[in-house]
Amino acid sequence: MDRDTIISCRDVSFRYDTDSGEEEQKAVKNVTVDIQRGSFVVILGRNGSGKSTLAKLMNGVLIPQSGFVTVAGYRTDEEENLFPIRRHVGMVFQNPDNQLVSNVVEEDVAFGPENLGIEPSEIRKRVDRALETVGMKAFASHSPHKLSGGQKQRVAIAGILAMKPECIIFDESTAMLDPRGRREIMDTILRLNRNENITVVLITHHMEEAVMASRVIVMEDGSIVRDGDPKTIFSDVPFLHEAGLDAPQVTELIHLLSEDPVLSERFSFPKGILDEEEAARFILKLFGKELYGRNQIGARLV
Amino acid sequence: MLKDITLGQYFPGNSVLHRLDPRMKILLMLIFVVLVFFANNLLSFLYLLLLVIGLIFLSRISFTVVLKGLKPILLISLFTALINLFWTGGEVPLLSLGFLKIYPEGIWRALFMIARIVSLVAGTNLLLSYTTSPMEMTDGLERLLSPLKKIKIPVHEFSMMMSLALRFVPTLVEETEKIINAQKARGADFESGNLLRRAKALTPILIPLFISSFSRAAELAVAMECRCYAGGEGRTRMKQMKLTLRDLSVFLILSALFLAIIGIARIPFPLSVSL
Numbered sequence: 001m002d003r004d005t006i007i008s009c010r011d012v013s014f015r016y017d018t019d020s021g022e023e024e025q026k027a028v029k030n031v032t033v034d035i036q037r038g039s040f041v042v043i044l045g046r047n048g049s050g051k052s053t054l055a056k057l058m059n060g061v062l063i064p065q066s067g068f069v070t071v072a073g074y075r076t077d078e079e080e081n082l083f084p085i086r087r088h089v090g091m092v093f094q095n096p097d098n099q100l101v102s103n104v105v106e107e108d109v110a111f112g113p114e115n116l117g118i119e120p121s122e123i124r125k126r127v128d129r130a131l132e133t134v135g136m137k138a139f140a141s142h143s144p145h146k147l148s149g150g151q152k153q154r155v156a157i158a159g160i161l162a163m164k165p166e167c168i169i170f171d172e173s174t175a176m177l178d179p180r181g182r183r184e185i186m187d188t189i190l191r192l193n194r195n196e197n198i199t200v201v202l203i204t205h206h207m208e209e210a211v212m213a214s215r216v217i218v219m220e221d222g223s224i225v226r227d228g229d230p231k232t233i234f235s236d237v238p239f240l241h242e243a244g245l246d247a248p249q250v251t252e253l254i255h256l257l258s259e260d261p262v263l264s265e266r267f268s269f270p271k272g273i274l275d276e277e278e279a280a281r282f283i284l285k286l287f288g289k290e291l292y293g294r295n296q297i298g299a300r301l302v
Numbered sequence: 303m304l305k306d307i308t309l310g311q312y313f314p315g316n317s318v319l320h321r322l323d324p325r326m327k328i329l330l331m332l333i334f335v336v337l338v339f340f341a342n343n344l345l346s347f348l349y350l351l352l353l354v355i356g357l358i359f360l361s362r363i364s365f366t367v368v369l370k371g372l373k374p375i376l377l378i379s380l381f382t383a384l385i386n387l388f389w390t391g392g393e394v395p396l397l398s399l400g401f402l403k404i405y406p407e408g409i410w411r412a413l414f415m416i417a418r419i420v421s422l423v424a425g426t427n428l429l430l431s432y433t434t435s436p437m438e439m440t441d442g443l444e445r446l447l448s449p450l451k452k453i454k455i456p457v458h459e460f461s462m463m464m465s466l467a468l469r470f471v472p473t474l475v476e477e478t479e480k481i482i483n484a485q486k487a488r489g490a491d492f493e494s495g496n497l498l499r500r501a502k503a504l505t506p507i508l509i510p511l512f513i514s515s516f517s518r519a520a521e522l523a524v525a526m527e528c529r530c531y532a533g534g535e536g537r538t539r540m541k542q543m544k545l546t547l548r549d550l551s552v553f554l555i556l557s558a559l560f561l562a563i564i565g566i567a568r569i570p571f572p573l574s575v576s577l
Binding site for chain 1: 312314435436465466468469472473476518521522524525526527528529530531532536537538539540541542
């Protein structure tokens with residue numbers, strides 16, 4: 001394993017136990033994947049595709065039945081490694097209410113470093129810095145249950161940050177939030193990845209979030225079916241639909257236009273348009289031949 | 303309706319009581335609880351109420367909050383008062399309705415009972431739950447009880463459980479309200495019928511609440527493990543607990559004021575009732 005890899009899964013399979021004793025379908029089947037340090041990886045897939053299970057295998061919450069996972073060189077199937085693994089890889093869950101342990105924001109953030117046995121003065125510093133990074137400094141002495149969903153989730157992120165992990169896994173952390181909360185969390189995640197150089201693994205089913213990633217992994221039925229940069233993944237809209245996913249709205253729009261026989265004959269359609277501005281330019285090119293001179297916005301864009 | 307429950311809730315602040323060392327607060331609370339039972343005459347009960355009002359000022363918690371905190375005990379204090387009103391014997395009945403006779407002693411006794419329950423709950427709320435964050439409270443309790451660790455009593459685990467329970471009070475209250483509304487939307491009726499029927503009507507609230515609490519607990523356990531929680535051993539604290547001279551003097555002054563009840567209770571006063 002090279003030094004740039006933080007998490008590596010080798011031929012990993014996992015199956016949940018059922019109460020009735022009958023064999024459950026494997027949730028994750030023979031997955032081999034490496035996560036590079038400093039990257040921003042999004043794992044996509046419909047419900048039951050095994051994406052959440054894969055995330056839980058990545059920091060030792062679940063232990064694979066076959067194959068193995070290493071985190072920063074530690075194997076997750078060895079009990080004594082769990083502590084160091086969780087120091088390297090933190091995890092933020094879906095429901096912010098179920099991961100906050102204290103009635104006071106800053107005490108909750110301090111929970112992780114306290115468990116690590118860090119000096120009180122150092123904990124104080126880490127807590128202040130973590131709250132500042134997620135923009136929740138002003139709420140340090142507030143009670144979490146009075147905060148909005150997005151704010152609570154930012155506190156949960158701060159709680160992980162204070163442990164100074166190299167990598168954070170977000171297990172559908174935006175799923176329970178309203179659009180505004182989602183944007184807050186996405187901004188925070190991007191900042192962590194770019195400014196703090198923290199490796200991010202984001203499990204989601206919101207395509208707009210996947211667009212910002214440096215790498216997108218698509219899962220179906222417990223296996224990885226696609227793995228590449230967002231542009232490549234999203235250029236194949238029919239495949240996404242087959243996997244039970246949508247493309248980002250603009251990509252979907254351009255795809256629909258390209259299916260029009262008249263238009264597709266006259267124009268060559270670019271693949272994988274992800275960005276609204278890019279899409280707007282292209283649409284203007286389609287319809288805008290006569291608009292050029294007359295329309296100011298058109299003139300500016302084209 | 304459930305939103306009004308403030309029992310066991312912390313109100314962040316920076317008052318004398320907020321800053322007092324939690325260990326001192328726990329001890330003060332114990333002293334207070336014991337001494338409430340020494341009050342036996344009008345004078346000592348007035349003094350008790352004075353103490354509670356004093357605590358309200360010291361904690362800078364608003365009166366309305368304290369009153370709201372008393373709501374849950376409204377029924378119990380009324381019930382106790384009524385029993386004492388009718389079942390206290392005396393010499394000259396004030397009022398007599400058939401077999402029910404009300405004596406002046408009964409009235410006093412009923413009033414004293416209300417005063418006792420109210421000051422008991424308000425006092426402990428002010429000294430501890432309103433002014434101490436759950437983390438501080440468990441820390442304090444853990445340190446106070448730490449000698450018990452030597453005889454293998456899981457003090458840390460116990461205090462952790464307590465603070466988590468307190469942390470989840472508002473969350474579960476919210477959840478209960480959601481479930482009630484969901485069941486009402488499906489035509490559930492919680493308001494009519496006799497007591498038995500109404501108790502039965504609670505089943506569709508309690509079962510979902512239990513199930514969701516269990517799954518919450520499971521998720522919380524995983525989240526705590528992911529944050530490297532492994533029990534009390536090797537844990538440090540961000541907020542170190544150090545007894546300052548200030549803590550000690552506040553403790554001494556308050557406990558002296560509390561202890562004064564014993565003295566006041568001994569002053570012969572016309573309106574005294576042996577309780």
